[in-house]
Amino acid sequence: MTADLLKVQSPDGISLAVERVGQGKPVLAVHGTTSTRGRWAPVLPELSAHFALYLMDRRGRGASGDAPGVHSMALEFADVAAVADAISQQTGSGITVVAHSYGAICALEAALLTPAISRLVVYEPPIPTEAAPESHDEGPVERLSALVASGDNAGALLYFYRSVIGMPETLIGRMTTRDDWPARTAVAPTLPREIMATRRYRFDAQRFAQLTIPTLVMVGAESPPRYQSSTALLAQTLPNNQTVSLAGQQHNAIDAAPDLFIRETLRFLAP
Template identity: 30%
Template sequence: MDEVNTAPGRLRGRVRSRDGTPIAYERYGDGPPLVLVSGALGTAAAERPLGLLLARRFSVVAYDRRGRGGSGDTSPYAVEREIEDLAAVVAEAGAGAALHGMGTGGALALAAVAAGLPAGQVSVYEPPYSAEAAQRRRRVATLLGQGRRGAALTLFLADSGVPAELRPGVAELAHTLAYDLAVLGDGTVPERELARVHARVLVVDGGASPAGTRQAARALTAALPLARHRTLTGQTHEVAPHVIAPVLEQFLAEDRETVGAV
């Protein structure tokens, strides 16, 4: 698709997913391709602070998942359609693009690679796998099914610990919470699916995150064939871009050197 230069070093464009849904993205930087996959209520704009830091070494593409920002939202929803969206973005970013997923975006990235998406290395930050949270997620899903988006959003944000006033503009994205719930399935680490992920994976969590979140990160690492785990001291689920950016740069650089040495 055509790209439009909207600011120095930043391009915007759209690709078409397999079902025809337009998927909007931003691209900045020059180097090996890296795609950022946002989590619940996230957009390409929300990923921009991290993307601009990584753009010093990579050609970074951040995109609006379907139903968000400049992307379309063709019904009916299915996780398979989101995987096709990501595949279209990866094809636009460049062959062998690495993936970094935040929260549910990490779960989506891993599901896509398990389904055969030809991506490079994968890094994820705190995919919210949690069997204990399943009941709360069912309540969110029930509220969404009743059309009570505001109540669902309030419950979700209360569970995440992030006040609504710190997430401006998220009310219009409340319906996409159902998409994230679908990506997570029953909430447990999908071990059989993850066994098919043969990319090198970095699983990252925050040292100040809840114990259950950190336990899930370790369980995820154990379920992946080629994974390593790292904890960022003092960080929570709202990880600081300047803290995680050098960690991702080091991981991706090390893996390129390893591949080149084989």
């Protein structure tokens, strides 16, 4: 399996790293909050056998740059759109975007910014809804900021998994033994800003009612109400969507049940 590392410039001048693996129709993969492009390792061999996968490091992590000052989620929407445009220009075709969690919000918004994105696969974007609004408790953000300030990046990441998203201990144990655990701990300083960005995000149903591209929305059948609620919102809003509930799974099905995630993704993307 060969890989190439590409660089794409964001609209505000940040260098975004994109790793290309495999051959075939282009698929851009956008990771979530606690990871880098390495988060796709559990599904990479199978998906790259079918597609040319472009794995981006979102800003502030991995081989991508970052900008000083106040973080804006809108900048990340533009980042994904810029990478999609670059891939489309290089390949001469529309692209599919597969995205997880925070990255899934970025992918959805990017699809409103560029016609280069022709299909979407999103897994549990943490969209605040009336049924499951974001918490106003500042405690988790303050605790994460304190752990990062003390240099305890691993402690901050573990706190996020346990107290913010409620990841099961068995899965946390497996996460700490993964090859990308050091890369995950390295991005812990971005956790507070991304929690706050998610809390400020507001989904505009009128805008998304115009997003007609085919979209697969996946959710873990055992995931908390916030993800069930955001999935239901997308199912009600997007005019050309399919919704799939993964039996027995929660927010990290890509890690816990990669074969199931792959099966549903390939089923949707089959010619």
